[in-house]
Amino acid sequence: MMKRHLISAADLSRGDALLILDTAEELASLADRPIKKLPTLRGRTVVNLFFEDSTRTRISFEAAAKRLSADVINFSAKGSSVAKGESLKDTALTLEAMGADAVVIRHSASGAAHRLAGWVRGSVVNAGDGTHEHPTQALLDAFTIRRRLKGTSTRGSGLDDLRVTIVGDVLHSRVARSNVLLLSTLGAEVTLAAPPTLLPFAVNTWPCAVSYDLDNELPKSDVVMMLRVQQERMTAAYFPSVREYSRRYGLDAARMARLPEHAIVMHPGPMNRGVEIAADVADSPRSTIVEQVANGVTTRMAVLYLLLGGTEFPAVAQ
Amino acid sequence: MTAATALQADGARVRWLIKGAEIAGPGGPEVADILLSAETIQAVGTGLSAPGARVLDAGGLIALPGLVDLHTHLREPGREDAETIETGTRAAALGGYTAVHAMANTDPVADTAGVVEQVWRLGRAAGYCDVQPVGAVTVGLAGVRLAELGTMSDSAARVRVFSDDGRCVADPLLMRRALEYVKAFGGVIAQHAQDPRLTEGAQLNEGELSGRLGLAGWPAVAEEAIIARDCLLVAHVGSALHICHVSTAGSVEIIRWAKSKGWPVTAEVTPHHLLLTDELAVGYDPVFKVNPPLRTAADVAELRRALADGTIDCVATDHAPHPVEAKETEWSEAAFGMIGLETAVRVVQQAMVDTGLLDWSGVADRMSVRPARIGRLTGQGTPLEVGRPANLTLYDPAASAEPVGHGASKSRNTPFAGMDLPGRVVATFLRGTPTVVDGKLT
Numbered sequence: 001m002m003k004r005h006l007i008s009a010a011d012l013s014r015g016d017a018l019l020i021l022d023t024a025e026e027l028a029s030l031a032d033r034p035i036k037k038l039p040t041l042r043g044r045t046v047v048n049l050f051f052e053d054s055t056r057t058r059i060s061f062e063a064a065a066k067r068l069s070a071d072v073i074n075f076s077a078k079g080s081s082v083a084k085g086e087s088l089k090d091t092a093l094t095l096e097a098m099g100a101d102a103v104v105i106r107h108s109a110s111g112a113a114h115r116l117a118g119w120v121r122g123s124v125v126n127a128g129d130g131t132h133e134h135p136t137q138a139l140l141d142a143f144t145i146r147r148r149l150k151g152t153s154t155r156g157s158g159l160d161d162l163r164v165t166i167v168g169d170v171l172h173s174r175v176a177r178s179n180v181l182l183l184s185t186l187g188a189e190v191t192l193a194a195p196p197t198l199l200p201f202a203v204n205t206w207p208c209a210v211s212y213d214l215d216n217e218l219p220k221s222d223v224v225m226m227l228r229v230q231q232e233r234m235t236a237a238y239f240p241s242v243r244e245y246s247r248r249y250g251l252d253a254a255r256m257a258r259l260p261e262h263a264i265v266m267h268p269g270p271m272n273r274g275v276e277i278a279a280d281v282a283d284s285p286r287s288t289i290v291e292q293v294a295n296g297v298t299t300r301m302a303v304l305y306l307l308l309g310g311t312e313f314p315a316v317a318q
Numbered sequence: 319m320t321a322a323t324a325l326q327a328d329g330a331r332v333r334w335l336i337k338g339a340e341i342a343g344p345g346g347p348e349v350a351d352i353l354l355s356a357e358t359i360q361a362v363g364t365g366l367s368a369p370g371a372r373v374l375d376a377g378g379l380i381a382l383p384g385l386v387d388l389h390t391h392l393r394e395p396g397r398e399d400a401e402t403i404e405t406g407t408r409a410a411a412l413g414g415y416t417a418v419h420a421m422a423n424t425d426p427v428a429d430t431a432g433v434v435e436q437v438w439r440l441g442r443a444a445g446y447c448d449v450q451p452v453g454a455v456t457v458g459l460a461g462v463r464l465a466e467l468g469t470m471s472d473s474a475a476r477v478r479v480f481s482d483d484g485r486c487v488a489d490p491l492l493m494r495r496a497l498e499y500v501k502a503f504g505g506v507i508a509q510h511a512q513d514p515r516l517t518e519g520a521q522l523n524e525g526e527l528s529g530r531l532g533l534a535g536w537p538a539v540a541e542e543a544i545i546a547r548d549c550l551l552v553a554h555v556g557s558a559l560h561i562c563h564v565s566t567a568g569s570v571e572i573i574r575w576a577k578s579k580g581w582p583v584t585a586e587v588t589p590h591h592l593l594l595t596d597e598l599a600v601g602y603d604p605v606f607k608v609n610p611p612l613r614t615a616a617d618v619a620e621l622r623r624a625l626a627d628g629t630i631d632c633v634a635t636d637h638a639p640h641p642v643e644a645k646e647t648e649w650s651e652a653a654f655g656m657i658g659l660e661t662a663v664r665v666v667q668q669a670m671v672d673t674g675l676l677d678w679s680g681v682a683d684r685m686s687v688r689p690a691r692i693g694r695l696t697g698q699g700t701p702l703e704v705g706r707p708a709n710l711t712l713y714d715p716a717a718s719a720e721p722v723g724h725g726a727s728k729s730r731n732t733p734f735a736g737m738d739l740p741g742r743v744v745a746t747f748l749r750g751t752p753t754v755v756d757g758k759l760t
Contacts, residue, residue, distance in 0.1 A: 016676055023590065028540065048757030086642065087646070087647055088647060089647065089650075090646055095365045099504030103503055107648070109648035109649065109651060110521075110531055110532035110533050110602075111531065111532075111533070111648060111649045111650075112648045113648075114601065114602045115647075115648055129532070130532055130533075130650070131532035131533075131534075132531060132533075134530065174532060177530075177532060200528075200529030200535075201524045201525065201528065201529055201535050202525055202526035202528075202529050203529065203535075205526045205529075206529075
């Protein structure tokens with residue numbers, strides 16, 4: 001069964017990952033019912049500890065916890081004692097004293113979730129740590145891919161034989177790290193397509209292929225996942241200009257036309273329209289970007305439910 | 319406080335007779351008695367006796383010339399919460415050291431005669447080992463203009479080693495001028511080789527693990543490029559360069575090449591770079607965060623070979639104390655550095671002696687003779703012979719491996735905590751006076 005924390009996608013065996021996806025599939029049917037709330041985590045406390053601004057991830061976790069009836073405390077670093085210089089450890093001890101059953105942490109430092117797990121008794125869920133990982137994003141991406149390309153009656157099945165191309169700033173992307181690990185665990189063939197400056201030094205040791213030529217990868221891709229190009233990379237010599245990046249690695253309508261008929265386009269958001277993704281691609285029927293947001297809530301419900309050992313499994317099948 | 323100088327009833331100093339130690343030196347191991355008198359070695363031989371002398375049975379112990387550290391951060395003045403000259407030198411004595419070089423990155427920086435003299439005087443007052451201040455190369459370590467190197471040299475502290483350690487003298491013209499300038503008084507520039515642009519935000523050796531952990535990589539080339547440049551500057555201006563904490567196999571290759579040309583380049587390696595690898599960072603515990611970073615097993619193997627064949631001249635601890643809160647934090651927020659004075663010779667035994675790469679004469683050379691020579695210290699690093707200063711360390715290599723615990727340093731940031739290391743420093747003598755006896759401070 002699953003470990004106590006979810007810090008890295010590498011923490012998940014294929015069995016763990018499938019259990020989360022299958023649980024999310026059960027929970028997804030709940031979203032169509034008039035009353036979306038389940039009593040499973042009643043009386044449990046989930047703290048959203050956000051040291052970085054991320055409205056979309058925070059409200060996704062908040063919605064997930066609330067739909068399971070957990071008490072939710074939102075702790076954001078701005079205007080809190082953290083802004084006055086309190087250490088991560090002291091913040092952790094404070095949360096511990098308040099009796100947090102789970103702490104969802106977003107932090108700008110790689111490894112912050114790992115460190116936190118050493119200081120609290122509750123479960124730690126990594127909601128993005130620096131340039132390290134963002135495992136629930138990978139889970140919701142896997143869930144989205146499976147639903148779109150394999151259908152909804154897919155319990156127990158992985159992503160075997162699917163080809164996923166992840167495009168852009170892999171070096172600084174926690175989304176890419178988690179996805180490479182999780183998607184390969186689930187059987188997908190992952191290819192990273194990026195300029196060499198935006199690939200990690202030892203990327204050849206990762207469980208994926210690497211290409212510098214996006215056009216070459218598109219015709220054989222079932223999934224294309226575009227990564228956000230951060231503003232600060234645009235001036236730090238990773239590529240000559242935004243225009244050149246966009247020409248070589250941006251997904252526009254012409255490039256999208258090179259994809260197979262069934263292929264989907266993903267983006268973890270927030271998008272830079274006109275940089276890594278053109279507006280007509282983002283808004284096309286191939287795009288799963290809005291679905292990814294909805295699936296995020298369901299997947300995070302599954303994670304919280306499984307980590308906190310909810311008392312009764314949601315009787316949603318009836 | 320001053321280390322005890324026991325006096326006899328008549329007021330004369332106690333003489334020590336060390337029986338049956340194995341003397342490590344250039345002549346190979348030799349078991350002999352050593353009689354210490356006043357500040358020098360009075361006699362060396364078998365079957366010595368000396369009425370009234372305190373006898374120390376040293377059977378099975380190695381006698382090394384007192385260890386000399388070229389690279390110590392004592393933190394005083396400025397960060398007395400992490401270490402003071404007194405606590406740092408107590409740790410040094412427990413580690414078998416009779417002299418340490420105190421790095422200049424204090425607050426205020428040791429970039430004037432006033433500061434280096436203060437450090438020197440506090441070292442004398444503490445009395446646990448000689449404290450030789452290192453002067454900053456540039457004012458405030460800012461890398462912009464030269465500090466008053468000549469004035470520090472002329473001061474009571476007689477500074478000969480200059481370093482901006484913690485920062486690289488990155489400006490090639492400034493480095494050239496510094497190398498040239500110290501020729502006037504026989505000085506040496508000790509370079510912290512780290513190209514600042516190639517290491518912006520760097521956290522961990524650039525390799526498989528840095529990519530996996532999402533920590534900005536610290537490429538080997540950032541060290542090697544500076545070493546190569548500085549070796550070429552030395553060749554051009556004919557001055558002495560010492561390279562601090564060499565950490566990569568590539569650096570070794572460049573130094574080997576520079577030495578083959580006969581250029582006056584020397585180098586040091588830290589105990590931690592002889593034993594530990596970057597894999598230890600996998601749990602994001604900043605106790606393993608250090609500058610330069612821990613490298614790969616291949617680098618460790620090459621550093622050991624280079625220390626054995628003399629390409630790397632000496633072991634230097636880079637003892638870098640930090641308070642608990644500087645390490646009990648996120649990796650990227652944490653301070654760089656590890657303490658190491660109290661464990662250095664034990665680590666060297668494990669990495670170099672027990673592996674057959676170096677014998678105890680070699681240890682004496684790399685941890686005492688050569689660092690004293692590089693540091694221009696005259697009364698340290700001398701052989702254990704009659705008439706020489708009575709600085710020596712008695713070490714028990716057969717002591718059963720014991721986990722490293724909390725010692726005399728004010729800080730606890732040792733990467734060896736709980737690790738079983740062989741050996742034990744039994745006694746340390748500073749000019750005939752014991753600072754450590756039976757593994758305890760006097």
